Amino acid sequence: MSRGVSPADVVQALLDDPVFRFEDAGKYLRKGQCPGCGKRTLYVLKDKPWVIRCERLNKCGHEVTAREALPDVFADFARRYPPTEENRQATADAYLALDRGFDLSRIQGWYEQAAWPVPGTTDHIPTVRFYLDEGRTRWWERLIDRTKKDGQKANFGGRKKDDGSLFSGDAWTPPGMALEDGDRCFIVEGIFHAIALHHAGYKAIAAFSCSHFPSTFIEANAKRRIRWVVALDSDKAGREWARKHHARLKQMGELASVCLLPDGKDWDDLWRAGRIDTRFITDRLYYGRLFMAETVQEKAYVYYRRHRRGLFLLDFENAIYSITLGKDFDKALGEAAVQWSEQELEAKRTGAVPATPPTGKPNDEAQNPMDALLASPIGREIFAMHCSIDQVSNVLPRFLYMERDEIMDEQRYVFSVAYANGQPDDIISLEGTSITSPEAFHKAMLNRTRGGTFDGDAKQLKILRDRWLNSRMLTVTALPFVGYDNESGAWIGQQHAWHRGRRIPLNEHGYFNIGRRGIKSSLKGVTISTDGKFSPAWLKNYATAFHWQGMATLAFWLGSLFVQQIRAVHKTFPFLELTGEPGAGKSTILEFLWKCVGRDDYEGFDLLKSTPAGRRRAFSQVSNLPVVIIESDRDNGEKDTKLKQFGFDEVKTFYNGRSTGTLGVAKRSNDVDESPFQASLLISQNAEVDGSEALLQRIVHCHADKKHHKPGTRDVARWFERQTSSDVGGFLGAALARERDILETYQTAFERIEARYSDSSLKNERIIKNHAQVAACGHALGVIFPTMTDHLKDGLTEYLLLRAKAREQRLAADHPLVEQFWDTYDYLSIQLTKTTSRLDPLNHDRRDGVIAVNFNHFLEACRNCGQPTPDIGALKKLLPAGNARRFIAANRSVHSQHEKKTVKCWLFHAPKLPTMEED
Incomplete structure (x- = not known):
């Protein structure tokens, strides 16, 4: 890469990353910790550190791009690579080289750096711009680092054509690319896709979207025997438009085929992974021919030409068919081959043109004589005469992954089921016994799908089962909680996950791809919505309505989202106790903060209304979220009171993230489950918590009152009552997206505040640490709240210092x-x-x-x-x-x-x- 951009940034980031733990070994980084198998077997080439691979190709085969592994490195290009006098497009250069993996020396002069003005502001987002015409009047540009408010990442601009469009009928071509008669040209969606194929040595044009047909460009090259390859993205829209474009090319009298990409991949992904070569192209053209088959028999014919099997199963239009070639098929094909050979010999003797079977459409597959015969109309006719087709299922089950519950030592096989009658797809899970026999599988289809059946025999089921289970199987970990998974370092919700600050949507199969791992939450009892909005503007009114007690609770709430990372460094995280007089806003604070993390109409759970087993499960339902206990004090002072206050000494171990209790595992062994406490603990009740000195030292206590209330305070507080998770639930994502910044800010503030508290009159080190931790979380609020002023930070620090002193006085005196x-x-x-x-x-x-x-x-x-x-x-x-x-x-x-x-x-x-x- 030129212009000062080199792989050194990536190499250094990999060496610094505590997860991978790479060692420098000359031309390579080696002995990295593999997320797939856990071995020290990752390696990457230092000159081209774009793809990280595991050496255990057969047993693991883990592969991840540097872009996926190091999202922080492949971001914030505007700050890290600003334009200079020497290079005014340094940001665009860095983006194309580092993020897209392109060789700048091969695309110099193709683009320029520009800026997109953010409507309603004076801000501009840097872009990399490509012009669509020689006069440079129309362009397409990709926004760098950010997107528009509507989520759009790219933008078209410039002077419109006479028909009012910017690109109708046109295509972008790599500058200098010339089509020769008989060339093959790929039609792809995006400019980056075309550049990726250009880098790999293939001619390609960009159609700008899957639905746009570059008719003007194709007409300009008509009747030149150009082999057009429709190679759109592999999503649903791309496949639908691939059929339409293929049909239109045929109507125009052009040679056309379809190249079908693997699910979830596009051309620049494949280029960065080093996968675009002749073998790959040949393979994806074959899948394109299968995709374009119009009948079961045609698809069977395409399949047989490649695999040469006498018995096989095929899916067509979401049903499964058994294909059997009769006993006389090979004999008939052999006789035709002999006849063709005799004709060829006679033609050579007489000098006549032989009746050689055509070799079919030009492609990358070598043609031997038998292949040529099979590809001819004669061969196709023989295949049709001897091909027997029988439907064995009216649905198409596709094996997705194995779902593993490590605690219960159970596993299930998860399938997507598509219906031939057009019903929406389902995702079902089956036990292993459901695929052991045709009868069991048929019953499972009837019980778990909407009318699905299987009428095949044991041999046909074995073909399917081998296809499902004998390839490299994806195992998806099913977490029995919502929140942070310590093993993957990802925060797992039901709709989205966050990994190293990057938001990851749930894929179409119902799990999250974290690196090469699959993870999902199997918890049904707690629903956390992650689609809410976030605006930092409410902080000032929040402080007005709920004063320092509310600010301390908000700070604790933010720290709860990173409690395991904090415990990993400091070993402990305090409990927060929020008491309050009636009308002080205690319940409003808690319900609002739950809405901020996507949970509506919830305040906490009542310990005294649950069994010990129920309490244990409640303590284990969330990770890196607070567990809120409410109304655990029932004693009204009367002598006949039956329900007493819960003994909070039982939860002392939660302070260190230790076990929530012991549960026997339902299997024939002495195994037990002792799940660690992965959350934070907030206690909200009318009376203060009673307990041992060791328990009381673990608690940061805040008491909500109405001393700060002024005229209008109630109206301000009512705004917080009216909000829903849709209005404010984006707080969760805003915090998780800034994980590194928040933890760094927290750590810096904690060291300073702990030293200050130690220099005060406080003596108890545990009390000093606990209150300093919450105060440091308050400073970290400034990462996502620009209105978290120094006045608020310092005021909260002083308030918590007073609470620490009050806690020491409480411990010095008797209850x-x-x-x-x-x-x-x-x-x-x-x-x-x-x-x-x-x-x-x-x-x-x-x-x-x-x-x-x-x-x-x-x-x-x-x-x-x-x-x-x-x-x-x-x-x-x-x-x-x-x-x-x-x-x-x-x-x-x-x-x-x-x-x-x-x-x-x-x-x-x-x-x-x-x-x-x-x-």
């Missing part, structure tokens, strides 16, 4: 219920001493320094003295963590100094009283 218990104990001790003259009447232990409390005695004293009775169950959970009077033991037998008998007591250290002696 309010514990403090209330000891206050009541001391009060009752005084009152009972007055009436009973007993010293320390609630303490059953006579030893100094020990307090022995019998809770039944304590409750009786509360009732007698008119004091409220506490929840003893809650107290028993909290008292062991008390600080004022340290816990010794529970339910110990003590010989009561008051009752003169043995009673069950809880033992505590009595506080030491100050002495009267001087130090």
Whole structure:
């Protein structure tokens, strides 16, 4: 590549990539980590690093283009390669060389760099422009790095022709390409496709779209025996128009054929992969002839000429047919060959023109005498006389992939089913037993399709099964959750996935192509829409309506989208607790933030309404999304309350992303599933979480109130209530598309904020880290919100510093219920001493320094003295963590100094009283 653009950028990016871990080995990079087989077997040529391959060709065969593997390198050309005085089209050069893989020395002067003005703004998008006429009055241009708002990537412009069009009847031809009589010329859709074929040594013209027929160009070259090859894209539209263009060429009296590309590939993809050669062209022309066959018999004839089998199956118009050639076919063909040989010998003796069977249309297949005979009208007639055709299925099942559930150790075979009667295609999954016999397969078709049948025998089913299973099989991993898959490094939704910042749509077969892997989410219970819009303009009103508590929750929400990447570096990610007084907007915040990630009408799930197994599944449903727990506190203070607060100490391990629990796997073994917690945890309830000191250290607590409310605040908040995931759900995609920038911003901010918090009066390192992490996520909001000003960032950092200090103070003191218990104990001790003259009447232990409390005695004293009775169950959970009077033991037998008998007591250290002696 010329003009300063070299493969060095790609090579360095591959060496720097932590996923591939390449080693420099002279002319090659080797020992890269293969995503296909997991071995250190990837290699790439340093001079041409456009295709990365696995050395294990038979066992793996993984292949990926550098463009797919390094989307960050093949992007942002305008910033990385701006025009200079020496080269005013540096951006276009870099785009064509790096992104498209073209040799600039072969296309110099064909294009220029231009700019497309963005309507309604002063912005311009750089383009690479190709002119369509010698006067350079009309052009086609490809937008670099960006697309129009409607998703369009290219643009036509210039002065229109007399008929009002820009290119009707025309075609773009590579400058300097001249068609000679008898040449073969490919008709492709795009200019880049034509350039790719030109690079590969083939003559080609670009028709600009699949529906446009370059009639003017073809008429200008009529009657020159040009072999036109219709080679459009392999999608549905391309195939439909290929038939129409082929028919029109035939009507014009031109030689025409169709070249059918592999599904999902176009010519410049194939050029970058180094696949365009004579063998490939011959192969795709054969598939084009199969595609263009107008009858079952004609398609069988094309197939037989290549494969020479006496029994085979063919699909035609979405049905399956069995083709059998009679026993006398070979004999009849041999006799015709002998007769032709005798005619040829006689012709040589007499000098007459032999009746040689024609060799058929010019193509790339070598013709031996038997091939020539078979290609002749005589051979075709013999084939038709001996060909028996029998329909064995009224549908066409195409094997797509094997779906694998690693947890349950199960697999299913997934098929697309096309219907001969024109019904829309279906995608079905079958167990292995469904394809073991004709009867089983017939039943499966009846049960899983709309009237599909299979009437073939065991031999015919074996032909199909071998065709389905004996080729290299794609295995699609079925994830039992929605969100981030750590193995592939991709965020997997139900409609779209994101991999290294690139948005990937669900393919027509129902899974995502991530490199050479297939991945899908099998979860049905949680629906995340990824088609929503996003505008950063709402941030200012959000801060006005929900203040610092809402901003902290939004920051935590953003961090949740990358929680596994954060845990990979920092090992932990905090829990967020959001409490609030009625009307403060707690529920509005949560419902709005769920809409931002594509989930409508949802706030969270109630732990106390689910079983332990149900809770475990809820904790495992999402990855790199928050799990929100709501209303887990039910105690209203009444003595007969049945439902108590959930014991949050059970989820302490989620802080490190550890197991959500143990589930037995339904198979004959001792295997269990211990799924890791892959989400973040947000707790939203009225009362603060109770628990051990270790649990409380893991929590960043925010309390929503109405102190910041002003006239009009409610109206602002109502806007957030009215939004849907369609209005704001694009927040998810906007964040995932900037994954690297967000994580880099987070890490830089975290290091600075953690150091600042450490220099404050805070002492607890875990509390410092947790609050610094959320504050750093707040700084990362600036990546997707230009209105996230320094004032908001600094204010949120200060607010979380105050919350960290409040958390330390909470941990230094006893829980309010514990403090209330000891206050009541001391009060009752005084009152009972007055009436009973007993010293320390609630303490059953006579030893100094020990307090022995019998809770039944304590409750009786509360009732007698008119004091409220506490929840003893809650107290028993909290008292062991008390600080004022340290816990010794529970339910110990003590010989009561008051009752003169043995009673069950809880033992505590009595506080030491100050002495009267001087130090």
